[in-house]
Amino acid sequence: MAATTLDVDSPQSTSPSGGKTFLGHPRGLATLFMTETWERFSYYGMRALLVLYLVAPTAKGGLGFNTATGLAIYSVYTAMVYLLALPGGWLSDRLWGARKTVAVGGGIIMVGHFLLAVPAEASFFAGLALIAVGSGMLKSNISTMVGHLYPDRNDARRDGGFTIFYMGINLGAFLAPLVIGTVGQKVNWHLGFALAGVGMAIGLIQFLVGSRHLSKASDVVASPLPAAERTAILRKAGLWLAVAVACYAAVGLSGVFTINWVLTPLSLAGIAIPVLVFTRIKRDPELSQDDTRKVSGFIWFFIAAAVFWMIYDQSGSTLTVFASDNTAGTLFGIGFPSSWFQSLNPLFIMALAPVVAWLWVALAKKAKNPSTSRKFVYGLMGIGLSFAVMMAAMAAASGGVKVSPLWLALVYLVQTVAELCLSPVGLSVTTKLAPQKYASQMMGVWFLAVTAGDCVASLLQQFLGDAFLSTASFAVQGTAAALAGFAVWMYRKRIGALMGDVH
Template sequence: MTATESTKPAQQRGFFGHPWGLATLFFTEMWERFSYYGMRVLLIFFLTAAVAEGGLGMEKGLASSIVSAYGAAIYMSALAGGWIADRLLGGQRSVFYGGVLIMAGHISMAVPGGAATIFLGLGLVILGTSLLKPNISTLVGGLYAEHDNRRDAGFTIFYMGVNLGSFAGITISGWLGQQVNYHLGFGAAAVGMALGLVQYVLGRRNLGSATAKAINPLTKDERGKVFGRMAAGLAVLVVAVVALSAAGVMSIQLVIDGISLLSILLPIGYFTVILRSPLLDDDERSRVKGYIPLFLASVMFFLIFEQAANVLNLYASERVQNTVFGMEFPASWFQSVNPVFILLFAPVVAFLWVRMGDRQPTTGRKFALALVLVGASFGVIVLAGISSDELGKVSPLWLLLVYAVQTVGELFLSPVGLSVTSKAAPKAFVSQMMALWFLSIAAGQGIAAQLVPLYGKIPEAVYFGMFAGAAVVLAVLLWISAPKIREMMRGAD
């Protein structure tokens, strides 16, 4: 989506030399990430805390599965949100309504109503994120003309808002939730999203008209068919839930299993549709096939990386010393180091690729290095166990090292993955290929939902060691296959 002459935002230079609309979107995304990460960092602690301590008293394995399934649902829901913006609401309204739903979800979680308000809140956050997250980046792109040389710098500034928001959300909500009251922490997330909405509404006039309406709106004939199918699908879902409940088999575990299965079936379906399409030429079909091993590597990476929200939070709470100079801090604060490391390491990694020029590794080998690093991060935890004190706790420096290694791996994989996805995408499936990239994150968390209950039930070294070993084995296979992948990518590597 590009700005037109009628929108004029690309001519503005009020926000660090960029359109004023970038400031609106920067702070909207910052506050949305404040709310998202502020709530997420508390979720595993709240679910597992005893009822007397203000939590739900869930078994740790089930709670970890819920957190992973929630993450998978978030990324899968973006598919629907992108479609709604393109065909119904337009990007600007989608972001606004998404923010309202997210705020409502956090308000629901802030109400001490037990499991009912928590799961209602999670559902609302999933729906809201599906509208906001995939579309706000489109709004950023709509601020610039197609060949505006400020575009990349604009997205870089925008990405800083993500990290600032996540750091602040984790720090503030984490402290309030663990040190004062969990529902107060969830309430802080709601306040953050509310602030984001206020400034979004006040600054929306700076976004121009290019993203105000749906780019491919449904026709009158299509509306009847689409809404009919939606109603039929919703009816089937309601009937299925009622039937399963009546049969006594409806459970949280069944929902988790369903999300895990869907996270695997969706990308398989997408790849099948794309590869069988007559709209692809030979080069495009070869690139999609070469992209598959990169997709699988991403699944493995995020299977490990996203355990920060559950397993590593539990590890931080139970196995890591949380005092500095005699002062105690909440275990949730360990999560805040990732955005800090991103801001510190991203310029270094970017400089490394520029300095290496044509000598830098191929995409396949960058992914292999990322897998080695994320696997090594779990290997660090195995080593840390050897140095535990008489209480079974380890120095916080070990966990900081884990996150530092993971962050470098993230920088080797995430931005590179977005780039290669855009280059490998067939002309007829540009949006679908980007959706596939996010489905790799969903699939990683969907699979993790079935594996994270093992934490605490098998020896710690075995748990972390098996993931580390699997990542390294896949990295070796990917490194060996890199020349073949590059050949299949036909210039898109």
């Protein structure tokens, strides 16, 4: 009988270090859990302030961008965080291994947050760039390291382990807006950003101290990079960098440069790159036919996830603006800053994730566990429903009325249930379907679904302007999610056949 996530005495509950277990899982899960908690504390604390700081008037210490531009900057930034998970996985697979890549990435993130604390626009955007680079190095590899703790790809604890890991993400995400959001909005923007840097520093120290409990597979460089290939890559990277510098220098000297010259190309690149990546992987002659079929099955999940994240990631942008402009800042006579709404989703996840993890295992024991495809359908339908609720909230806010915070609470609750059906399961199925050659890189490819979804949202925000925050926009996006869910349902048997022995 497979162990549950809380079955500490199970004979399957072994740790790579041979020591104690963590809730019936390998001891290394605790190290990764706490590292991700603090990294997410830093990331979500900064994210809770980002749009508010971008659109705040300069007289109030903000950068003074209009709402549409602020939303687009946020979407492109989050897209780049996940886009850079792909080269982060490549660094692990070809140069450093997962453990070293995570450590270096954590250090870069910490420096980036402290740059945000400097009250200058140039250092602010430089800090955002460093956080995106460091997050790309850390995100794909720390999730892969969770997979390393379960050598058997069909270990029944695997989904539960990722769900527990996901709770670590949300513990940090819950605390961050309450601490960093309050300090940033009520005291000083840059002091809030500095607290995010402190959080990442704590996470990095914890990782270095507890890394002895991790699997030795996390030190392995799966496909070492030959010296000749390294030289060729550096040459190509230098060439493309020179082209980019020349182009933007020309635009700047012509006097027509605006922020859209950065946002639009990055948004288009975030959509095009996943297509190129999948084309390259499927054409790799070193992959077996079975690996190629599994990649084809993974593409279905990727597209579905891109639609999901296009809507879900607006919790830190569109919904944050709605919270600030259209939602009452009091409930039952208690006042609170608008950034606190960002704590609702992780709070709901911490409450519901153990229930969902238990449910999947309980259903598996009865041979009734829904397939990965069905779980994705539930997630897509749920995220579409959340925007149906937002349509009602927008209608209630017509005429400048400040609506009850309970509207957004309901939206976040619906989105949380949808997320638990799709996101942890998506992380798990990625590690199952990944060809060995692309072990860490496939986790980076999974995160490209977030990039693609956020980039679509960014283009829509730039094109529609203020109309993006409207009832019609919510209706179109919600319908798109429902249609995507219907497509996965209709083709679930074909997807299952492509997955082969993975279930």
